[in-house]
Amino acid sequence: MDVSLTLWLATVLGLAALISIDFLIGRKPHEVSLKEAGTWTVVWISLALLFGAGLAVFAGGEPAGEFFAGFVTEKSLSVDNLFVFVLIMAKFAVPPRYQQRVLLVGVLIALVLRAGFIAAGAALVSTFSAVFYLFGAFLIYTAWKLVQEARADEEETEFEENRLLKAVGKRVPATDGYRGTALVVRENGRRLITPMLVVMLAIGTTDVLFALDSIPAIFGLTQDPYIVFTANAFALMGLRQLYFLIGGLLKKLVHLSYGLSVILGFIGVKLVLEALHGSGVHVPHISIPVSLGFIVTVLAVTTVTSLRAARRQPGAEVEGSAGEHAESDPHGPQDEPQRVN
Template sequence: MEINGLTWGLTIALIVGLLAFDYFAHVRKAHTPTIREAAVWSAIYIGAALVFGLVFFAFGDTQHAVEYYTGYILEKALSVDNLFVFLVIMASFKVPRDYQQKVLLFGITFALISRTVFILLGAAIINAWSDVFYIFGIFLLLVAGSQLKGELAGDEAEDEADNIMVRLAKRFLPASENYDGDRLFSMVDGKKVMTPMLLVMVAIGATDILFAFDSIPAIFGVTQEAYIVFSATAFSLMGLRQLYFLIDGLLDRLVYLAYGLSAILGFIGVKLILHALHENNLPFINGGENVPVAEIPTTVSLLVVVGVLALTVVVSLYSPKGKALIALQNAEKFAHRYSKLPADAPAEERRRAEEKMDEWTERAENVDQKWKDELLDHKDTFSSIIRSAHEARLQDASATDSRGVSQKIVAQDGPDV
C-alpha cells in the first residue's frame, strides 16, 4: 500500500470528522451515558479501528497490517491505563458525573494533538539518527522498572490534580471553587474567574504530555512508519470516552494491569535495543559495525502483547486479590442499591435485592484481612454504607425476615469490611 500525501490527508480528515461528531453529537448536551449507549459506541469505534486495518490487507500489505494491529492493541492498553489517572484527577476535582465525558473528550483531543507532535518529532529524529533506538529502549526499560517498583512497594497513585500546570494557572488567574455548569469561566462578584472545569482540563492536558513520553517510544518499537504510528495511536484514542463509562467500576478490578503493562514496556524496550544493535553506528560498540543479533519479528510482538494482556486480565479477575476486590466492591454496590429502593418497590424486587446484598456482604466478611487492609482506602465509609443498608432493612416494615448475615452485621459495632 502506497503511503502518500493523499493517504495522510484522508486519514486525518477521518479522525477529525470522528472527533467533531463526538463533540456535536455526544457531549454538546451534558449527560451521563447509559451502559447501552457506551457499549454501542465503544463497539462502533473498535469496529472502525479493526476495519481500518483490513484496508492494508486489501492492498496486500500484510506487514503494515500486522504492525498496525500490534500498535493499536499496545496503545489501547496504555490508554486504558491512562483512564486510571483520569479517574483520580476527576475525583480530586469532584467533577459532576454529567460533565465527565466532556472532560474526557478534551483529554482525548489534547492527547491526539500532543502525540501527533511527538510522532513527527520521533520520525524526524529516527531519520536523522537511527541510534536513537538505544535511548528509546533504555527509557522504556527504566519506565517499566519504575512502574514495577512502585507496584511492589505498594505506592498509591499520585494526586495528579496538583501538577505544576494547575499551580501556575491558579497563581496567575483567579479561580472559583464552584462549578458553573460545564463552563470554563464564570462571573463572581463582577469578576471573570476560572471554574474547576478549566482546571481539571489543564490537569488532564499536562498529564497527557507525560503519557506521550512512554507511549510514542513504545509504538516506534513496533513500527518505524510514521503513518502507522499515527493511525494506530489515533484509533486507540477514539472511543476511549465511551469505554470509560462502559468499564467504569471494572477498571480498578484489573489489579495486576500495571504488572502486565510493565512487562510489555520492558519487552518493547528489549526489542528496540536489539534493533539498535542490528543497525548500530556507534563507534564504541562493535567498532561502529552492525551487531549480529536476532531481531524480534512484529508478529511475535503482536502475540506477546495480546498474550500478556489476556493473562493480566485473567489473573486480575481470578486471583485471590482480584476475587477479594470483587467481593468488597459488590458488597458495597448491592448494599447501596438496596438502600435506594423506593418505598413502594415490588416485594419480589425487594427480595432479590436483599438476597444479593446478603450474599455479597457474607463474601466480603470472609475476605482475608490483609486484602481488606490493602484494598480499602476508606474502611469506615465502606463499612457505614453496608451497615446502614442492613439497618434500613430491619426497619423496613415490608421486610419479611431479618435473620442470617443481616442480624450479625447490625449487632456488631460495625462490619469487618
C-alpha cells in the same frame, strides 16, 4: 509505507469528522450509561479494525500488522491512564453529567500534544539511528519502575497537579464552582475561568506524561509516522467510552502494571535488538506477528490472573464506578451563565 500529503490530509479530515460526530451526539451533558459506553466502545474498536483491514488491502499485510500491534499496545497502555483520570475527576469533583464533556476535550488536547511528540520522534528516528538504544533503555527502565510501583502496593494514591495547572491556579481567577459546561464566564464585571477548563487541561496535559513511554513503545513496533499517528488516534478516541465502561472495574485489574511492564520491557529489548541489527550485529529478529501475539497473550494472562485475584478477596469492594467518583455539583445545573466568547 509511502504516504502522500493527500492521504495525510484525508486521514486527518476523516478523524476530525468522526470526532465532530461524537461531539454532536454527546453535546448535551448527561450521565453516560453502560449501554451507551459499551455501544460506542464497539464502534471505535470496529472503526480501528476497518482501518487496519484497509491498510491490509491497499498497503499490504506488514503495515496492517504494525498498525494492529501499535493499536493494541497503545490501547493497553491507555487503560493505565484511566486510573489517573479517575483521580483527576475525584479531585476536581466533576459532576457525573459533565464527565463525558471533560474527557472528550481532554482527549483532544492529548491527541494534539501527542502529534507533536510523534513528529519529534519521527525526526529523531530518521536522523539518529542510535536513538533506538535510548528508546530501548528508557522502556526497560520504565518497565522496572512499573514493577517497583506495583510491588509497593500504595493504597492511597493522589493526583498531583503539574506545573501548568499550578501556574493557572495561581495567576488566573476562577469561579468557586462549575457553571454548566462553560469554560470562561463573566461575573460581577470580572472574567473568570471555571473548574471545567482546569480539569480539561489536567486530563490533556497529564496524558503527555504517559506519552513519554507509549510513543517510544510504538516506535519499537513501527517507524512509520502515519501508522504511529493513526494507532494513537484510534486508541485515544475510544478512551472516553472505555472510561465509563470499565471505570468501576479498574481496581480489579491488580496485575495490570505487571503486564504493562512485561510489554514495555519486551519492546525495549526489541528496540535494542533492532539497533544492533542495524549496526551489522547478528542478533535475533522479532517479527511483528510475534510481537502482536506476545502482547495479546500478556494482556489476556494479566486480565485472567487479575480477575482471579480479585475473586479471592470477596470482602474488597470497588470504590464506586467512574461516574460515582465526583460529588454532585453544589451549584446545580447552571447552564445559563454569561459566557465569554
